[in-house]
Amino acid sequence: MSTTNPPLPEFDIDPRAFRTLADAQMGVELDTGDMILNLGPQHPATHGTLRLVVRLDGERVIAADPVIGYMHRGYEKLVEFRTYPQITTLINRIDWLSSFANEVPFIDAAEKLMGVEAPPRAQYIRTILTELSRISTFVLFLGEMGLQVGALTPAFYGFRDREHVVNLIESVTGGRFHPNFNRVGGLKDDLPWGWVNETRTVLKKIYDACDVFEDLVAGNEIFAARTKGVGIIPPEIGAAYGVSGSNLRASGVDWDLRRDGAPYLVYPDLDFKVWTHPDGDSFARYWVRLQETRESCRMVLQLLDAMPSGPIMAKVPRIIKVPEGEVWTEVENPLGQMGYYVFSKGATGPFRVKIRSASFSNVSILPWMLRGVFVPDVITILASLYFILGDIDR
Amino acid sequence: MISLAVDIGWGTTLAIKTLVILMIVPATALILGYTFLLKMMSHMQSRLGPMDPGGFHGWFQLVGDGMKFMQKEDIMPAQADRRVFAMAPMVVVVSTFLIFLVIPAGPDIVVKNLNVGVFYALAVSSLSVIGVLMAGWASANKFSLLGALRAAAQLIAYELPLLLAVIGVVIQASTLNLQGIVLHQSAGSIFGFDGLGNPYILTQFVGFALFMVAAQAELTQTPFDMPVAESELVAGYMVEYSGFRFLFFFIGEFGTAFAFAAIAATIFLGGWALPASWGLSVGAMRFIGPAVLFVKIMFVAFLMFWVRFTYPRLREDQLQALAWKVLIPIGLLNIVATAILKVAM
Numbered sequence: 001m002s003t004t005n006p007p008l009p010e011f012d013i014d015p016r017a018f019r020t021l022a023d024a025q026m027g028v029e030l031d032t033g034d035m036i037l038n039l040g041p042q043h044p045a046t047h048g049t050l051r052l053v054v055r056l057d058g059e060r061v062i063a064a065d066p067v068i069g070y071m072h073r074g075y076e077k078l079v080e081f082r083t084y085p086q087i088t089t090l091i092n093r094i095d096w097l098s099s100f101a102n103e104v105p106f107i108d109a110a111e112k113l114m115g116v117e118a119p120p121r122a123q124y125i126r127t128i129l130t131e132l133s134r135i136s137t138f139v140l141f142l143g144e145m146g147l148q149v150g151a152l153t154p155a156f157y158g159f160r161d162r163e164h165v166v167n168l169i170e171s172v173t174g175g176r177f178h179p180n181f182n183r184v185g186g187l188k189d190d191l192p193w194g195w196v197n198e199t200r201t202v203l204k205k206i207y208d209a210c211d212v213f214e215d216l217v218a219g220n221e222i223f224a225a226r227t228k229g230v231g232i233i234p235p236e237i238g239a240a241y242g243v244s245g246s247n248l249r250a251s252g253v254d255w256d257l258r259r260d261g262a263p264y265l266v267y268p269d270l271d272f273k274v275w276t277h278p279d280g281d282s283f284a285r286y287w288v289r290l291q292e293t294r295e296s297c298r299m300v301l302q303l304l305d306a307m308p309s310g311p312i313m314a315k316v317p318r319i320i321k322v323p324e325g326e327v328w329t330e331v332e333n334p335l336g337q338m339g340y341y342v343f344s345k346g347a348t349g350p351f352r353v354k355i356r357s358a359s360f361s362n363v364s365i366l367p368w369m370l371r372g373v374f375v376p377d378v379i380t381i382l383a384s385l386y387f388i389l390g391d392i393d394r
Numbered sequence: 395m396i397s398l399a400v401d402i403g404w405g406t407t408l409a410i411k412t413l414v415i416l417m418i419v420p421a422t423a424l425i426l427g428y429t430f431l432l433k434m435m436s437h438m439q440s441r442l443g444p445m446d447p448g449g450f451h452g453w454f455q456l457v458g459d460g461m462k463f464m465q466k467e468d469i470m471p472a473q474a475d476r477r478v479f480a481m482a483p484m485v486v487v488v489s490t491f492l493i494f495l496v497i498p499a500g501p502d503i504v505v506k507n508l509n510v511g512v513f514y515a516l517a518v519s520s521l522s523v524i525g526v527l528m529a530g531w532a533s534a535n536k537f538s539l540l541g542a543l544r545a546a547a548q549l550i551a552y553e554l555p556l557l558l559a560v561i562g563v564v565i566q567a568s569t570l571n572l573q574g575i576v577l578h579q580s581a582g583s584i585f586g587f588d589g590l591g592n593p594y595i596l597t598q599f600v601g602f603a604l605f606m607v608a609a610q611a612e613l614t615q616t617p618f619d620m621p622v623a624e625s626e627l628v629a630g631y632m633v634e635y636s637g638f639r640f641l642f643f644f645i646g647e648f649g650t651a652f653a654f655a656a657i658a659a660t661i662f663l664g665g666w667a668l669p670a671s672w673g674l675s676v677g678a679m680r681f682i683g684p685a686v687l688f689v690k691i692m693f694v695a696f697l698m699f700w701v702r703f704t705y706p707r708l709r710e711d712q713l714q715a716l717a718w719k720v721l722i723p724i725g726l727l728n729i730v731a732t733a734i735l736k737v738a739m
Contacts, residue, residue: 035536037536038536043628044624044625045626059540059710146706148625149625150616150623150625150705150706151616151704151707153438153439153703153704156440157439157440220706222617222705222706222707223706225708226706226707226709226712374710375627376623376626376709376710379626
């Protein structure tokens with residue numbers, strides 16, 4: 001066999017052009033090109049505007065980089081120009097699925113600075129509404145997670161069952177998603193008539209809904225195959241990234257600010273269990289949230305039984321001026337640890353507020369977690385971390 | 395006995411047959427879309443929307459959806475390969491058309507009574523993968539491309555269990571002709587009892603299960619809907635399609651579901667025929683046959699859509715593992731068992 005190539009025809013082309021062409025072909029032959037895929041900012045799985053730049057080799061993720069800030073609203077700056085009662089309207093919109101829970105730590109901070117304490121009945125109602133917003137968030141998650149792994153039906157059940165809780169919150173506060181109900185020193189209104197009995201009925205429904213989700217979603221073999229062993233967060237790495245809340249408890253870390261943090265609301269008086277799961281995978285996160293939904297139902301029932309009567313507003317001046325000082329409050333929000341560092345110079349509004357939101361830290365672990373997983377697992381992991389875009393971008 | 399056979403020329407016959415087939419694909423797609431996608435799904439998922447329009451049970455929803463598709467702008471991406479992009483939905487629908495050619499709906503209601511009917515039906519059903527690949531590639535979209543490649547891998551992998559599932563029936567009936575398979579079931583008997591004929595689902599229940607699983611994958615329905623995976627790939631290969639072209643994909647999807655249900659009803663449930671021992675005349679079966687087939691098809695389609703609305707989606711590697719490690723060995727064992735029993739009995 002002849003090995004000599006036929007002579008090249010003489011074209012008026014720079015020989016370097018041939019060489020680069022040949023090199024390019026070699027490159028194509030030797031390694032399959034990576035593909036850079038933009039998941040988002042508009043993508044159904046990112047529930048909002050999280051952008052995830054994913055470098056793919058086939059279906060496998062080589063590297064992932066979350067890009068945030070598409071919904072940045074600058075709340076930390078905006079609150080500097082507003083009075084304390086006005087600020088609750090803004091911070092409602094941080095984690096919009098559990099708005100009431102956002103208000104509590106901020107109002108708590110303002111009350112601490114002023115040396116005011118809300119009356120016991122207000123504290124009880126605050127705790128009840130916080131737990132109800134936790135339930136509404138988690139029930140939605142329990143359905144939504146099914147949708148993200150491909151089962152359409154649970155998502156509708158999630159929305160349907162959350163509706164009861166949202167109606168309850170609406171009937172107290174007047175707002176379905178943005179209650180804006182907390183005042184420095186108490187609450188805007190008392191509970192409406194007949195609300196307590198209504199709540200008991202709804203909690204029964206949520207309890208049943210949890211059984212449905214446990215059976216329909218967590219009990220499904222395909223769901224288990226899709227989530228078990230996917231997206232494992234080792235406890236020490238999770239803690240190092242600042243992951244908190246149910247995500248960290250699913251890794252076996254027994255840490256809940258309602259029990260372990262500085263006492264707030266009436267949590268010290270409550271008898272509740274902090275659920276953990278040793279595995280740390282997506283299934284564990286689902287399971288922990290499922291148990292916490294039930295636990296919250298039990299807590300609300302306890303609170304309803306023990307609710308004191310009395311005023312719902314402490315004595316506070318008409319124009320609220322917070323004395324000079326600084327304070328840090330942190331609470332256990334549905335998505336994790338949420339804190340406010342409030343720095344006051346004695347005006348009607350704070351001088352500076354630092355907001356520590358849970359999702360921001362929870363999402364920061366994504367580049368570490370997503371390395372080497374498949375594209376469908378990216379969605380599973382995103383869904384099981386359960387972040388809210390408003391909570392990331394603020 | 396009244397004979398319905400009228401002497402007409404082959405050209406007229408061909409024209410009538412073509413017209414019927416042309417109407418049957420959109421019609422069946424709409425029937426399935428209305429019954430299962432709109433009504434059954436609404437009931438299962440407690441959806442309120444599709445139960446509302448038009449008053450009684452939301453009957454107007456389908457018309458409304460149709461009108462919405464007509465009004466939509468026909469969008470084509472700037473980078474798209476225009477001709478291939480436009481052709482892809484047609485290719486998908488054509489593969490559906492071709493399946494219907496061999497499915498018998500009565501003693502002589504069949505477009506072409508092929509001797510290799512089963513083989514032909516399964517062969518043309520996989521033509522749709524070409525259309526899917528064309529759509530995915532021509533859209534110039536990474537999500538589309540991923541979806542199309544997933545679809546190709548999946549359709550090829552599940553072609554094999556589908557065929558293996560059918561081979562058991564073919565061995566038992568000793569024919570590839572769909573009409574022949576129907577007649578065998580109608581004339582058969584179970585241990586000498588011939589009141590029900592012998593539908594092959596009784597002897598080939600393993601084959602039926604395999605067929606249903608593989609058909610679900612061929613139709614890219616949940617739990618095997620990775621190619622369209624709306625939570626991952628948005629809508630996979632269909633992501634850039636809108637309006638009429640999307641409607642074509644929709645018709646292709648549901649028409650193919652109907653066609654697969656028809657194949658399953660024909661080879662496992664006895665097709666259009668009622669048991670021969672019931673003594674119905676050929677003339678009567680011309681009228682009853684299509685209705686009998688339709689009921690069986692709706693039953694099979696109900697199973698398919700029931701699974702579709704219940705299960706989550708598998709992952710791509712789990713899907714391939716299921717095909718190669720579970721379904722194909724079971725299919726092969728089923729064939730061996732059938733062959734041994736066939737020779738022994």
